[in-house]
Amino acid sequence: MAHDKSKSASLLIKGGRVIDPSARLDALMDVFLRDGRVAEVAAPNKIRSAADKTFDARGLIVAPGFIDLHVHLREPGQSYKESVATGTAAAAAGGFTSVCCMPNTSPVVDSPEWVAWIQQPERGAVVNVFPIAAATHASKGAVLTDFGALQRAGAVAVSDDGRPILNDIIMRDTLRAASGLNLPVIQHAEDTRMTENCSMNEGPTSFRLGLRGMKTAAEASVVERDIQLAQQFTGARLHVAHLSTADALKAVRRGKRGKARVSCEVTPHHFSLTDADVGDYNTNFKMNPPLRSSADREAILVALADGTIDAIATDHAPHATHEKIVEFERALFGITGLETALGLAITRLHRDHKIPLARIVELFTAGPARVVDLRGKGTLARGSHADVTIFDPRKRWNFEAAKSRSKSHNSPFDGWQLTGKVVATIVSGKIVYRAD
């Protein structure tokens, strides 16, 4: 990858407050990075080794590099929306040192060749990219892909994101095949038979706007079924993508109590907004799963605090202007999210709902690293990858979608004032983003 050449350099991050939930660490510490690894984390001014460079992190938080389990980099085939290069540049600006990209591209990433292609240096990635491969050929939900070959090529999970696996037998076979390889199966939980022609959540706003609404049961019923199926196979790992409803959370809680290996992620927009924010057909508030009721949002806030939710993932879904400035029902689902995730988490979760910073960092680091088994990531333990995110939890700033590093600007948060900003993003010991 692009950062390999800098491995020889060393970097000392001095004076910051290190929060590393994987080690239950929250203290003023210095961090020494050398040869692409974390060489030492020690009390202030205790590191003796000479560093090529020093980073003054006083007043800042130094955390393991953030991991986003759910992004759409749009390559191959849809580079007018985004590319690996632009999407990872946006990731770096958002503090993410690793992203897992979804396979619903054109063509669908369902072969080892495409999994390898995404990871080639020619793509110009500035952060680590971990492909998620399709679970079925062309994500048509009929014939399983070769999970072993995909995993050897670098896939960290399988998913038919956007085209949920509804057929019970195919989902059972997927979980069984993946369990033998210890490979997580990521499901976009939506019973599409219940959501045909729907463009937002079902509720007072959809009724007022005359839009067909998605029922929360369309998500919860699939989550419930998947958990039941996952429990049938020892070692089967189910990960619920962008969970959005209180009912699905209940199912995940039951599953976790029942010892199913189930994990889940939520997006910043689902903990920040509700369906009422769609207002008068604003297509930058149209995504799938849709923004839900305030009761669903409250349940998500509780689950973020109590540990039920494993990770915050952005579901960064860039779309071109001509795909969004159209009739609401015709607009494509999805919004960008990489550059606003941390600011929303600190503003909404920490400032408004008093969730500790250490828990927020966990949701961006150790949590997602566990979900897809990223060894040596999501932690600052000695010897782990020198991926570090440095941020200012008090800095107020305005997000301007037009200045985003993403190729697309379809964000509902354009013009929002956020608290909490990324100051520097370090991948394999090299600074790949630094705030002006």
Added chain:
Amino acid sequence: MFGLKPLRSMNNAARGSLLGIEQLDAKQILSLLTLARRMNPLKPRPLLRGKRVLLLFYEASTRTRSSFEIAAKSLGAMTTLVLSSGSSIEKGESLLDTGYTLRAVGADVMVIRHPNAGAPLLMATHLDIPVINAGDGMHEHPTQALLDAYTILRHKKTLKGLQMAIVGDIFHSRVARSAIHLLSKFGAHITLCGPPEFLPEVAASLAPDLHISRTVEDAVRGADAIMVLRVQRERLAGTKLRLQDYISRYQMTLARLKLAKRDAIVMHPGPIIRGLEITWEVADCPQSVIVEEVHNGVPVRMAILAKALGKAT
């Protein structure tokens, strides 16, 4: 702290647009109704001489289309009709590009009917000419609500305290949404009636003081006005409800009409399906104002067009 910027709100719509009843206040509605009373298609007034009224219809229409056309011509305007079939829309032209094109050929006001909710708003926030919503998906049909209010007020003194029953497929009905917004702004007592498939409980959230009834007899008892809505057979097909059950439970019959006030009026936005939501006898009875509604559509739309172009006198 959190400044939510309204990216595309009604406030950004081109001046003079009529996009829905929801955003209007009672005063604005009354001024349109007052203006409509001064309009008479039999006595043309050249208020809009030289103006070009563009009628852009993405859906079939008999009443709305013809009455807009006659209204525009009665005010001396020229009209041009563009249908989605036979135009570049068939070739995949986007809504906004069609709008920019029609603006460029010289449209002064655009009347649009579209199957997607919010389409007239999208047009109005990108064009610099007034846009009039002639029905958008299941959202609103504001000109129908205005002509309905105009019709009611020809028979009743006031909308305040009016006992109004709306019966039928309310979920799919833009007419119902606009009527509910309008009547509730004037303090009418509105009872909505239909099976859950056509009338979900959430409908009660649309406006304050709405009542839901599943029994048509209860809904029409003591009513001053009854609005019957069309029921499409194909929509019944998607539900557990059988056509015969709907007819037996909700059809407007003379026996049910007798439960209403003696001088109650029966309304229907059309097209009516005789024998389904309404019997032949009710549709043609002396209390029926269904044809009058269509008739009133012309002066009301004359007023709307004149107002849109700032020629209201």
